[in-house]
Amino acid sequence: MLRLFIAVDLPAELRPKVVRLCQGIGGARWTRPEQLHITLRFLGDTPEGLLADMRAHLRQIRVPRFELALRGVGVFPPAGARKPARVLWLGIDPPEPLRALKCAVDGVLGPDPDTAKRGFSPHLTLARFPTRPRHDLDRFLAEHAGFDSSRFVVSDFHLYRSTLRPEGALHEIVESYPLAIGDCM
Numbered sequence: 001m002l003r004l005f006i007a008v009d010l011p012a013e014l015r016p017k018v019v020r021l022c023q024g025i026g027g028a029r030w031t032r033p034e035q036l037h038i039t040l041r042f043l044g045d046t047p048e049g050l051l052a053d054m055r056a057h058l059r060q061i062r063v064p065r066f067e068l069a070l071r072g073v074g075v076f077p078p079a080g081a082r083k084p085a086r087v088l089w090l091g092i093d094p095p096e097p098l099r100a101l102k103c104a105v106d107g108v109l110g111p112d113p114d115t116a117k118r119g120f121s122p123h124l125t126l127a128r129f130p131t132r133p134r135h136d137l138d139r140f141l142a143e144h145a146g147f148d149s150s151r152f153v154v155s156d157f158h159l160y161r162s163t164l165r166p167e168g169a170l171h172e173i174v175e176s177y178p179l180a181i182g183d184c185m
Helices: 015-019 048-059 096-109 113-118 136-143
Strands: 002-009 037-046 066-076 087-093 123-128 152-154 156-163 170-178
Touching (some): 037 096, 037 113, 037 156, 048 096, 048 156, 048 170
Antiparallel strands (some): 002 037, 002 156, 066 087, 156 170
């Protein structure tokens, strides 16, 4: 079995700005710089025998390149929910091009059961909270509410293999898929 997911990478020039945010909340498990990405679909444990067909289907996607920016911070579940925050994220602006790419991925691979349950909320995960976050989360959210990155072009997406290890997951690109050249959306 292969543990797989499909994602858009964060450009190298934007990583340092995002990495500087990754501090100041006790108990947070911060995303490692090399793993900063925007997940389109988590496939989970997938039989190796399905990989060749999956790769062929993903090669059929024809979506134009587009621009995005990272804007604002938030948590899942949202602030004010009955459950404590589990994920700290950066928002995506505009989210529509990512939704179109996600729709194309689901169109060639079939419906995504996770999206059917929770919907698709494009974001970049900054940290996870294995236990209830401390009060410094509220301060962090207030301090970084106005976070805004420069726009960047999304020119491809990737099929990743994730290998769980004691020191953390190792993410390896299985295959990259270029988006169509032309005017950015």
